[in-house]
Amino acid sequence: MVRRVVLIGIVCLVLVNGAVAPGVAAAAAQPGDPATIERLDDAERAAPIHDAVGSPASPQLEGDEIDRLIEDAMADRDVAGASVAVVEGGEGVHAEGYGTADAAAGTPVEPNETSFMVGSVAKLTVWTAVMRGVEDGELELDEPIGTYLENYSVEGEDEITLAHLGTHTPGYEDRLQGLFVDDADAADDWEAKLERELPAQVRPPGETVAYSNHGAGLAALVVQEAVGEPFEEYVEREVFDPLAMDGATFEQPVPDDRRPVSQGHAATDDGFQTDDPTIVGVPPAGSMSATAADMGNFAAAMLEDGALEDPFVLEAESVDAMLEQRATNHPAVAGVGYGYMIGERGGERLAWHTGGTEYFNTLFALFPERDVALYVSFNTAGTTPALADVLDGFVEQRFGGEEPSLEPDPATVDRADAYEGEYRTTAFRTTPEKLVGLAESMTVAVTDEGYLEVGSPLGGGETRWVEVEPGVFEPAPEEDAGMLISTLAIEGDALYVDAPTAPYERVSWYETAAVQLGIGVVATAAVLSALVVWPIGAYRSRGWGRMRTHLTRPRLAVLGGAAAVLAAVVGLLANALADPTQFVYGYSPWLRLALGFFLVVPFAALAALALVGLEWRRVLAARDLEAGSTAPLGLAYLTALALALAVLAWQLWYWNLLTAVGF
Template sequence: MQRHFRRFAALLLGLGLASGASAQSTEPASSPQLTPADLGAFFDGAMPFALRRSDIAGGVVIVVKNDRVLFAKGYGYADLGERIPVSPDRTLFRPGSTSKLFTWTAVMQLVEQGKLQLDRDVNAYLDFRIPERDGRPITLRDLLTHTPGFEDSARGLMPASTDDVDLERYLKQHIPARIFPAGELVAYSNYGCGLAGYIVQRVSGERFESYIAQHILQPLGMSHATFAQPLPSTLAPLMSKGYLTASDGKPQPFEAVDPAPAGALSATATDMSRFMMAMLQGGQLGDARILTSDTVADMFKEHYVSAPGVPGYGLGFYREDRNGLTIAGHGGDTVLFHSDLHLLPEQGVGIFISFNSAGSPDAGGTRMVRAAIFHDFLDRYFPTQTPRDPPYSGASDSSKVTGFYGMTRRNDSALRLLSLLSQFHVAAEPDGTLTVAPLLSDDAGKPLHWKQIAPLQYRQVNGTDRLVFVPDDHGAIRYFTTDYLPAITVFQRIPASRSMGAVGPWLGLSVVTVLIAVLCWFIAPFVRRHYRTKLDLVPATRISRRWSRMGALFLLATMLGWFALVAAMGANVKLLLHGTAAPWMTFLYVLGCAALLGVIAIVVHAARQWRDRARSRLVRVGDTWLALAAIYLGWFLVVFGLVSFNTHF
């Protein structure tokens, strides 16, 4: 079950110091040169191994330098059944959230034309209203930096059919709650990008898909790219099949995405290279210009940082600086397709990688594969020395930073239980290093270790990445951030009473207590029959006992039902993306209300037992213990929203 939760958390992350010693960038004379031949040798070794190791059917990679393609090649198969190989020119992939870069480009085009203003309330451009929070509206700048404060929303994000795709309807029916003030904390939002795309549609007077085609794709000569769903008949035969794993070999249906601006692009690697070359050349490719050079530079520049020295968010692009390089990029994940686009503006280099399978979670899935290939690419062609930080002589912060943390990218309305089960634990090791399990792990799934280099700052042991803890005004830890992951979320400190460290043991003990009580009640009649004894109860006690038993059954059924549903969500994320989990949640909400009444019945019966002198002390203690377990489970149902009747997820 834990593997399913980790897989779901990884999907969410896919679909984001000053006083520490910094790395000194060096490039030995013997370092390989960025040439077509050497790129071929590198990727011909890396990509086939990645496909085999992670059970992926096919992938593609393309590398550009300024205005030309240095390397482009497909690996594996676009169609396993027909044995059709992947082609960078002819095979369409689904870049997922990398599509957002086109939406943000469209927004910035309209900003250049004076039709949009980055710091104006988005409600000025809408025909419905986004509620304020703490008196602060949302601006386009907030949307581009993923700081509007929306909770995450997955329901309907990938509907079962393209017939269900409707940008306007989706946005008006799925307004997410605002859980943070705008501009304060990064929390990746597909809804926010959809909102920006709808603003483009309204202000331009063109359908979003048509606007992108007319003003970005066609000028750049991206003839094998589209946001249309379903695909046009001319492109549909070129679409790669999508697979869960290569060994499974069963092609899955075309994945619809709603809102389309957040991730509906279909494109070949060659077409993606044309977009990369345009952005690397200040918005121009050949005679076509889609943005001014100043606008492109502004999109690459950081407009939000979660901690000093840790890469943050530009306007649409997130920064992923590494090896002393400025890097702007964006990843993208559907259930089946997984992609990364990275731009090195100062070197004029861009790289796009995409895979057509979810891959084996036991091998880290495609997120680990993509990151490993890109990091190896950087280390080969733009090497750097591992930082040699001086020994830290200050007081250790381990006791201050250890504890449980959760993502700002989360849903508080209906999925607080999932957030609980997806918490991460910062622990201090005997050697003085920190681990963050299961979030920060190596390719083999083993926790990375982090050594302190400055107050509240840590560096990966034998690595370059940093882990930074950010305090509030009173010195308490507010959240941590790391450049080991994209800047799409930070990780907030969880109050002790709601942390997995405190809740887990008491929850487990309470559920086991109720389970044992229920089992004993079922076994007891057979035991009494064997020993020819009779249970002699006064009528009032007999009635309260009956209701107490019913309450325990409702409690047990509710808890087991919720854990079964969350496990099913982790194993099949389509329950969330298609929204098919909603009826089951409503059923469990009703069951939960009955369970709360059952808690009252259990407590009343326990109190009655102490007034009945005929009952033994053992029976009284047992019923009291059951009542305490029931009270805790009742608190759990309320605090974690399991009786909220909210299906906004």
């Protein structure tokens, strides 16, 4: 099944902002606290009238330029279909569908009729609903969320506020498992699921910007509890209906009275394979589907002070508050407003968000100072680079774009020691998903020319960066294509890129991916060798009939640990081949059984070390290497195995695998 192949490659992508980036948070100025905003009566508001997004209203040349931009990106990045809307001056100037919504059936994408899953772009409607609740007096941004959650209990509820959730600063670590589910019924009771699966709070609230899918779900739960009706119904009435977003919905599967949703696609050598869209386990975090027309209307309202037509959605002050940067991890990197990422592209200020599910990748970008918006969604896995291509091309087409003229600074070479090393994401702390950090690690080196070279310790493409001020880097001009990150900063042992991704931290030499993988492979091979070496040795020296005399207590302890390691490794491989989706969708009983064997390893290691210690005590007391239960060479081998078993136990603890069975 194509889903199983694709999921392994995108396990770190689910519902995230689409950019790989680290960052430690520093609180930013918070102008115009919207907690005090009051709604105006309709009569007090001079709301402009906006046309719903439909056919292109601008010169055909402009439409042709956008068409070429999208079609080039689709061809270069192997994209099956796209849904696009451009808004300017409060009106839809371009809405179009490209390619196929179902490659198998040949169904074309229609801008007004074909919905795409927008992934985390859905969070923008969550925050529109939050601000609507603030204006109505139902919510306060600086009130602890526990005030509203009488029926639920979550960690940090007495100190975390909606302002923290909106800026991704509640202090929660990340969690992948449970964000996708196999069956829509599993997402029906998402509130209890969210309460049960909420990640641990590992940082003080307000300290660090670190992307949180569960935080967005928690904000939706607060809205639901405060207004006293299901979140989906509240968003429908307060956001979708006023903005004529007739195809938009959070429901899974999409009801028959809504626009049909595109199939998901995976590029192959022979074209595209199709699959049903993913089911999101915490719907407010990313289950929303919508047409290009729907998202064009939403963009028009955000650009025009919260109104599409006379029934407005938000006050202008609320929209402004959402689009103001309110937190950042480093002064030089982009930060966040309420829900939106705030930054620059080609010299243009933008408020934006990306979204990724298993097969869909989406970009929603507002250029408030230009009164322009761009919405692009692709229905093919792994197409985040195509979004960056379109964004850069659009900025260049529409605004001229700034041509970078960066050259490496030779002084960067003198600061190499301050920058070089391996950095690992801090998004995962207390769960076995800490292993994701191996895949998300960055290696940083400085070239002789003064470029900062960033790559992966597991291999893959490298990018080069130019230092524009001490510790702050921008992509070298030739590296810009396909990247949504625009700034990287290194300070001390922390590496930051544009919000909202958690910081990366420089790791010690023994924590690097190469050392950890090397130690794991060598220690595992050493321990498992006992399952071969000792039986062969016993047979050659004593024959099978006297096998029991060969099995001394130290050897039994090591063999017990080796058997547990073998059972765990074989079990993990078997589960990965049988159903790799369970590593994200939820562990099966068979996977938990395999993980349970890891619990034997530390006990076996302690027993082996103690018993080997007694062997050495006898040897040292007698001052004779022959005084132990085995020959000197055998004792050395036994000692090495006990130490290898101890090293494996330490690694299992370090990567949180000893608690994985209950995760």
